Amino acid sequence: MTQGNAETANAGASGLLRIERADRVLTVGLNRPAKRNALNDGIILEIGECFANLPEDIGAVVIHGIGDHFSSGLDLSELTEHDATGGLLHSQMWHRVFDRIQYSRVPVIAALRGAVIGGGLELACAAHIRVAEPSTYFALPEGQRGIFVGGGGSVRLPRLIGVARMMDMMLTGRVYSATEGASYGFAQYLTEAGHGLGKALELATKVASNAPLTNFAVLQALPMIAEANPQTGLLMESLMATVAQSDKEAKRRIREFLEHKTAKVKPKS
Numbered sequence: 001m002t003q004g005n006a007e008t009a010n011a012g013a014s015g016l017l018r019i020e021r022a023d024r025v026l027t028v029g030l031n032r033p034a035k036r037n038a039l040n041d042g043i044i045l046e047i048g049e050c051f052a053n054l055p056e057d058i059g060a061v062v063i064h065g066i067g068d069h070f071s072s073g074l075d076l077s078e079l080t081e082h083d084a085t086g087g088l089l090h091s092q093m094w095h096r097v098f099d100r101i102q103y104s105r106v107p108v109i110a111a112l113r114g115a116v117i118g119g120g121l122e123l124a125c126a127a128h129i130r131v132a133e134p135s136t137y138f139a140l141p142e143g144q145r146g147i148f149v150g151g152g153g154s155v156r157l158p159r160l161i162g163v164a165r166m167m168d169m170m171l172t173g174r175v176y177s178a179t180e181g182a183s184y185g186f187a188q189y190l191t192e193a194g195h196g197l198g199k200a201l202e203l204a205t206k207v208a209s210n211a212p213l214t215n216f217a218v219l220q221a222l223p224m225i226a227e228a229n230p231q232t233g234l235l236m237e238s239l240m241a242t243v244a245q246s247d248k249e250a251k252r253r254i255r256e257f258l259e260h261k262t263a264k265v266k267p268k269s
């Protein structure tokens, strides 16, 4: 990475991840380009380690693929080793790791390009914001391989694009383009070619500047509120709002606005 003050925080013991840090943003690169960033046990476990040990002063994480592709999904050469019990443990290991991403204390942004396939798509689903370059394409070829999603995709993807579209992808092997992915709500940002990682880093810097308690509420409470019954949801919202506004950080930020010391909210010119 060629960020001004970037430093390598942890190259990853095995080199399967390239982890770099610039100020409060951690960048995690899937680093198996020769295998199109296929996700083997080693890389999944390292992602888990990384999210379990995020430095306290990190405010956002960007996850991306080194090379032309985000990820070609599960490393198929490893799956053939599993019996049914091994398969269950394998899938649950992925669940634990991707839960660490989804329930991370800080926002996680996935910068996508090229193949975002199978388990790679499931990994991207666990992030909070997805940025796609035009080369990005999304597919779930599990039907062709005789398997099922195992990385939380059947829970997360329908909540983003709907059950019917996921069924279509899994049954017909349909490949969605970057623009389709964006229009169906999978990717929130579409960039020009070569600008995905830059855009993700820009967004990461922005979200890292929010009050930590607001980010916490958005990441931890909002998804639960959205799925709760309305009365429970409204109560949770009030409680979360009360906690956030009582924090000295909120008081400082509001005072700065009232004293004209902070930026106004304006549309892009």
Ligand SMILES: COc1cc(/C=C/C(=O)SCCNC(=O)CCNC(=O)[C@H](O)C(C)(C)COP(=O)(O)OP(=O)(O)OC[C@H]2O[C@@H](n3cnc4c(N)ncnc43)[C@H](O)[C@@H]2OP(=O)(O)O)ccc1O
Pocket: 034, 035, 036, 038, 039, 069, 071, 072, 073, 074, 075, 076, 077, 087, 090, 091, 092, 094, 115, 117, 118, 119, 120, 140, 141, 142, 145, 147, 148, 149, 150, 151
């Ligand atoms: C059941 O419990 C589960 C499941 C899961 C998750 C499941 C899934 O992810 S299913 C989807 C698996 N992925 C695929 O089917 C994609 C396969 N790859 C491709 O179609 C292509 O490689 C490509 C991604 C489109 C790229 O094409 P190209 O640029 O032409 O590169 P290649 O020459 O094909 O590949 C280079 C090199 O990489 C190897 N490779 C690519 N993808 C994989 C892969 N997914 N697994 C293993 N190896 C891969 C390819 O074979 C080449 O190797 P060489 O040795 O020949 O150089 C989750 C959890 C559960 O419990």
